[in-house]
């Protein structure tokens with residue numbers, strides 16, 4: 001049976017909470033093939049609000065070196081979509097956080113769109129982020145299937161996205177909007193510039209119906225706090241991958257990192 | 266049959282613009298402006314002027330007497346190898362740099378595999394005094410050293426692509442990433458009929474001068490515009506698209522596309538995309554793509570660096586699927602033999618890419634009075650080392 005709108009965990013989360021939401025990205029199958037569940041569980045225990053599970057791809061064109069590298073290593077470890085669904089089979093017995101799969105469209109096409117969505121529903125996935133799935137194709141060919149399996153499709157906007165297009169995206173979304181902080185690929189940069197703040201405020205002034213989360217370049221408490229001033233929260237990817245990459249005790253290091261980012265207001 | 270791109274940027278089931286939102290404004294800007302710019306008489310005047318005076322067009326359509334005798338038919342070679350920089354690639358880079366100027370861009374980026382497109386891009390950037398960065402896979406940089414140096418002499422910066430398999434597809438990824446990071450002042454000159462719409466159609470338009478010339482040259486020589494066959498090699502497919510363009514709708518003209526079979530289609534070391542690929546998305550378009558069952562892109566192989574690309578332009582996927590194009594493949598060995606054969610027979614050392622098109626002559630049955638045009642996309646100078654290593658001459 002399909003989930004109805006209100007039972008989607010992304011919607012539930014934003015109904016309860018509209019500030020300081022922390023969403024964390026990692027690549028499934030990295031650093032070790034079978035770390036997926038450990039990482040998700042620990043993220044929940046340490047206080048993350050959303051988990052974005054990266055589906056590794058050989059050609060991640062929107063990603064910087066850190067995530068390219070974690071993709072490559074995950075693939076080398078033997079990660080695949082089928083294996084990921086296998087790993088996530090019982091995840092809902094322990095994890096209540098919204099779970100989002102983030103990846104590129106080609107592996108989804110090969111798996112089969114309907115089969116993919118049906119598997120997502122089966123294991124309890126709430127949303128998808130597919131950066132190279134264009135809006136027009138989504139509306140024409142995918143939306144119906146995503147809806148059928150209760151999957152929220154998350155769109156990106158950037159400083160270059162026009163106001164008209166942001167509004168169009170807002171119209172066609174109900175989950176959240178992924179506000180890419182600068183014109184760039186993923187990867188931790190330092191600080192948030194005035195230009196970026198102008199853009200955050202410009203978007204806030206549009207009074208969109210969807211909450212926004214700011215991503216790209218969020219790496220620590222300072223950048224997280226700043227992002228939270230202009231949105232419902234933020235997304236951390238590359239900086240978290242770096243934590244995993246340098247860790248000899250991932251549970252402990254995940255806990256330390258998430259707590260340091262969320263810290264005190 | 267209608268081959269033209271539709272409003273959504275598709276050729277039949279293939280094409281589109283599968284790009285992250287970060288690239289949307291750039292690609293949209295191109296899409297909104299490219300036709301108007303290209304059809305502007307001032308643009309055409311400048312474009313045609315440079316093709317003539319700078320690139321050396323029209324390139325000859327040469328009746329290859331001895332080759333024709335061997336195959337008992339009438340074979341013409343379209344001499345794209347005589348273009349400045351040694352291949353058809355410059356037709357596209359001249360067009361795109363003029364377009365970039367009209368869009369107000371100051372910087373140029375490009376990807377390259379064998380280095381031919383990189384050299385053609387570095388050349389027009391020197392010509393126009395524009396900054397040029399060319400991404401090239403680390404592996405390709407090592408095996409195409411002379412072209413790396415040519416680009417540097419021309420003033421371009423060559424940046425190694427060290428991600429993934431470190432070849433053409435990764436250089437393309439790096440160029441796309443660079444464009445994401447520099448969306449406002451930079452134009453990306455893609456080197457083949459690949460990438461998000463409108464690139465495949467735009468590049469095909471610039472290359473269509475090839476078939477435009479074939480038409481009037483045949484008319485002049487034999488009083489008919491249409492050959493029975495046009496044969497071209499396919500990497501991404503730009504020289505083939507250019508040679509086919511004005512014949513798409515004339516079904517009497519057989520369009521033959523020749524892919525690189527490497528060590529054999531089923532050897533595991535091949536680049537024959539239509540034989541080995543399945544529909545998928547790469548570099549912004551839906552096309553046929555060599556990939557694993559899990560949708561990971563497979564690194565292709567060919568002795569010819571210009572043909573080892575895991576996809577093909579969406580227009581070729583459509584020509585293949587619809588049956589309008591006939592797709593053949595030639596192995597390394599067949600291509601090398603054909604290259605040496607042409608050298609001996611006609612005094613023309615072809616690029617190894619082009620030698621694949623020549624190798625297909627053995628796989629077709631011609632009538633005595635057939636008119637066959639082979640698009641000789643480039644010259645063999647860049648491939649001397651490969652010829653030497655191969656031997657057999």
Ligand SMILES: Cc1ncc(COP(=O)(O)O)c(C=O)c1O
Nearest residue numbers: 457500501502503504571618643
């Ligand atoms: C001489 C020559 N022919 C053909 C190609 C393949 O490209 P396309 O299929 O776009 O014509 C290349 C690419 O480098 C080339 O250098």
